Amino acid sequence: MKQVLLFFFGLMMSIAANAQTTVSGKITDADGQPVPSASVTIEEPGKDAIMAFSISNAKGEYKVTFTSAGETVDLKIKAFNQKPVFRNIKNQNQTLNFSLESDATEIQEVKLKTRMITKKGDTITYDLKAFESKADRTLADVLKKIPGIEVNGDGSVLYQGEPINKFYVNGKDLMEGGYGTVNNSLPKDAVQKVEVLENHQPVKILQDKVPSENAGLNVVLKKSVTMTGRGEVGLGMDPLLWNVKLTPMFFGQKNQWVVNYKANNNGESVEKEGNLLGFGNRWEGRRGQAGQKSWLNVETAATPDIPEKRYLMNNVHFFSANVLTTPFKSKEWELKASASYTNNAIERSDRNTDTYEAGSTTVPNGGIYISESANNFYTNATKGELIVTKNAKKGFFKNTTTWNGYWNETNAAIDNVLPVFGTDNVNYISGDQFLNSPSGVFQNSLSTILPWKEKLFNVMSYISYQKDRQTLDILPGSYVNSTGNFPAAALYDRLRQNASSESFNANHSASVGFSYKKWTFTPELGLNLSFNKLQSNLAGANGSAFTDFGIDYRNDNEWNEVIPYTQVGVNFKSNRLNLSMNLPLNFYDITYQDNFRNSYQETRKAVLEPNLFATLDFASFFKIWAFAGQSYDFGNFGSFYEGQIFTSPVSLRERYNRMPENLNRNIGTRLEYRNPLNNLFFNVRYGYNTNRRNLIEQFSGDAFNSTLSLIELENTTSSQTESAEIGKYFPKFKTNASLNFSNTDSNGFSYFNALQESKVSRQNFGFKFNNTYFSFLSVDYNISMNWSAQKNASQNRVTKSSGWNHNLAAYIYPIENHTIGFFWDELHTSVREQNFSNAFFDLSYQYTWAKKKIDFEVKWLNIANTDVFERISYDPTLLLTSVNSVRIRPSQVMFTVKFNFK
Incomplete structure (x- = not known):
């Protein structure tokens, strides 16, 4: 890996060395007056290929930098009402002034076109x-x-x-x-x-x-x-459907606001619009998408790989409001406030058939397991946020206060058909599961940057507090003893697994940045604190009285981290080369303590975790990137607990051995080409990652009930990815098209009754285009194809699979203000000569009241009334073939009125 990294940096430095040719000067007319907006291009001799270009400023000055291995290059100058200039010049830094001759042209007709x-x-x-x-x-x-x-x-x-x-x-x-x-x-x-x-x-x-x-x-x-x-x-029917979207917006010079209310039961998850999609950068403070800790789960039906509108059975109400204002005379200060509320109910159901071959580490004699799941997910979530910001050339301040609340419930009804080994009989096992999971999260982030003489002084502070409580009920208790792995559970009508946790995190740092020419150095000191507590217990009940299962199924654990660190940030920025390096030295002090069992473990280590990226612009439209990094993982809250927990009704877990120690290393590079002159964009990427671990998760049991623990076994996983993408817009044909391809090779280890190594090779190909060339037709189309080869290296078995899916949206405009739409989604999977195809078709008609800018649309969804999505997969490690059937939305008709606020 070191050799690869050195190669990348050697390549970049060699390019940088060749990217220093600069030609500059001044362009004047015959009267000695400066000529603004003259185009200056550098081309390869004898070729019509632009390597670099520049535009003269109001003073007639130009400066163009380029890369060329040749001894000479062609320089061309063009300006309105001036004769063009052509000159072959030496490939060296120089100053060239030009005086242009006038060349007035009589224009009979002028047609202005805006460059796209x-x-x-x-x-x-x-x-x-x-x-x-x-x-x-x-x-x-x-x-x-x-x-x-x-x-x-x-x-x-x-x-x-x-x-x-x-x-x-x-x-x-x-x-x-x-x-x-x-x-x-x-x-x-x-x-x-x-x-x-x-x-x-x-x-x-x-x-x-x-x-x-x-x-x-x-x-x-x-x-x-x-x-x-x-x-x-x-409004719609079959069943009764409804959809409401109201999003008025105001954008002014001092104030902006957006109010949003969206509700529907037609399969659109509008609540995702409230997620954080962009995070700025670290200098703005710490901010991320809050979420609940999932200690416990019910068994859930799968989701298919098709557009969500095809299968989502929902009833959602989502409200949000965002306001920005400049409350002070200084326009540099901004106050932002936002609030949101989500109420959502989702139904989901599926049928899964798992066929294990004889010799499987999970089911040695082979067998067929059938499971049917029906879920209801109920979400109630709120969020409030207040942000105060000053973002100016002479100082930066940002404080973000966020509160999240969740009151979620989930239930499941499960029916299983399990083989009775050694006989031709089967067991029919049914159970009900209920999960209640309220949570609260408070966060405050502060970052300020102030100029201090010739330096920049930065202080950052982040605190958060989160409390989660989860209660899982399993009825009857015998459900978790279907294969005889937990006989004590059969004594109870109900099992109740409780888990609650509290987490407090604080991160504080101070740094000073100073610059020397194009270099910026930022030494930093910081302290990261994390204090966490987990409590859990398992109890059984007949009627209303619960009986604890004892200390083996109880937890009262603490996981605390005190991590002081020091780091130096090094940044270099020029017109073409950007370099950023962080060299942190982290002092990890992590302790785990079990208050029930009086057990204690500790990790104390000082490690260097550097990371860097560099970019270089060359030959006008090219950019090359390089990335590299190293990080350690000594576990986190939830890595350890000695008391057994039913994390789901079919998975009993304990996680205890010695403290984990993982080392992750990655390198990567990317080459980009972005040419707005010919509307061409492409990028080529390479990435390599390794993860060395000292522990591995060990599963034991069968396909229905399993137990997880940790065993000490050093193993290293790795992955390597190569990808390329090219896109071009063809103005003459009003077509945008792109191609992409990726290849990933990886290996991994698992332990399910025995150690298994798997190797996977995956390829993906995608093509998409849209066309608006014809006045009566517009088309959007994309297709994605995939191939994979999975090898069980322990048993030397290879399984190949493939699949493809495409999406077509075609709009026909037979007469003005009338639109007919046709939509086609199809997905195909193929494993071991078994094939499953799923196709869906929609049709729409829309009339536009042009004067009022109002659309009236009738849409018929899932014309074929397909009610089940089917797919197949194979796991060569477990010798398992799975066929999954998911219930999807039936055929339905919607009438919608769409309009703009003015």
Whole structure:
């Protein structure tokens, strides 16, 4: 790995050495006056291939930097009403001034065209009008068609395959990472252009000092003060369906707000729009998506690999409100407040048939297990957040206070058919499961950066407190003893597993940054604290009185971490080369204590966990990245507990041995090409990761009841991934197309009654395009194909599988304001000569009242009335073939009215 890393850096430094040729000067006209906006291009001799370009400023000055191995290059200058200049020059740093001759041209007809993609510095600007189709209504609809950009169902945006770190509207970050609501509901007609801010450093005082590896996105509206938004109201049948979306928005120069209410029972998970999709960077403080600790679970039905609207049986109400204001005279200070509430009920059911071959480590004699699951998930969740920010060139301040509350319930009804080994008989086992899981989370994050003489002083503080309580009821108790592994449970009508935990975390740090030329050095001291407590017990009841199972099924544990650290950040930023290194020395002091059993373990280690990334721009449109890092994992809260816990009704677990010690190392590189002149984007990636572990999870039991424990066994897993993606927009044909391919090779170890090593090789291929060439037709299509080979290295068995799925959306415009839509989703899986196909078709008709900008839509979903999704998989490690059948939504018809707020 060291040799590979040295190769990458040697490559980058060699490129950097060749990327220093700069030609600069001044361009004037025949009267000696400066010529602004003249284009200066550098080309290979004898070829019409642009290596670099520049535009002269108002003073007529230009500067162009390029990379070339040749002795000479061609320089061309073009300017309006001036004769072009061509000159073959030496490939060396030099200053060249030019005086142009006038060449006035009589223009009989002028037709102005706006370039659909333009680039200036690190900003790429997209003209939205150039990419939209007649069927598009929101910003997200159009972004999906832009080369280099991807949009997921929750509204999250990827640029060159990586998540954006900021989503601005008119330069303001109202949503603070939860931008899915705006992306999915902002009318496209309100947007003038979209800007991608490459290498975006959101903290202004750190710009030109600390580089960033992520891009930001800025949505520029047509008006500086805009009242807009999107709404939908729909009704349907078979069964009774409804859908309401109301999202008014206001974007002003001092104030912005978005109010969002969405509710439906037609299979759309609108509550995901409230998730954090972008996280800024570490200098803004610590902020992440809060969630519950899942100590206990019921058995759950599977979800199929098809669009969620096909299978989600929901009844959801989601409300959110976001406000941004500048309360002080200084516009640098902003106050942001947000609140949300989710009430959601989901039904899900499936049937799973597991066939074990003779010789399986799980079921040595082989057998068929059949399980039917029916679930109800009830979610009640609230969130409130207050953010105070000052983001200026002379200082930065940000304090974020967040509170989350959850009151969730889940139940399951399970029917199993289990073989009785040695006979031709089967057991029919049924059980009911109920889980209640309330939680509360409080977080506060503070970060401030102040100039101190020639230095930057940064203080960061983060505290959080979380409390989780979970209660799992299993009826009857004999359910967990179906194969005789837990005979004591059969004495009770009900088993109750309780688990509760409390966690307090505090992270504090102080650093001083100082610059020397293009270098910035940031020494830092910090202290990370984490104090955690877990309590659990198992009890059985006949009637209302519960009896504890004893100390073997009880926990009263503490897991505490005190981690002081020191690190030095080194950053280099020039016009083309960015380098960022963090060299932290962490002192881990981790203790585990069991108050019931008086057991105690401790880890004390000082380790170096460096990480770095570097980027280099060369040959105008190319960029190469390099990544490397090393980190240790000495376990976390939940890694250890000696008392046994039913983490699910079929899994009894204890986790106790010695303290874990994992070492993770990774390297990677990425080559990007982004050329707005010919609308071409591509990237090639490579990544390698290893994880060395001292412990392995040991499963024992059969396919229905299993017990997990930890055993001491050193093992190393690794994975290697190569991928490539290319996308291009063809203006002549109004088509955006992209191809992607990836290959992953990995190995892993598992212990289910015996040690097993598996090796997996996976390939994925994807193609997508959209076309709006014809005035009467627009098409969106994508297809994904996959192949895999799984090898049980312990038994030298290889199993191959494959699959593909595609999605087609075609819109026909027979006459003005009328739209007919056809939609086709299909998924195919193939394992060991067994094949399953699932196809779904929809049809829609939409009439647009153009004057009022109101759409009236009738949509027929799942025309074939397919009610079950089927797929197959095979595990060569367990010699297991699984066939899964999931209940999906039946055929249904919806009538919807869609409109914009003005």
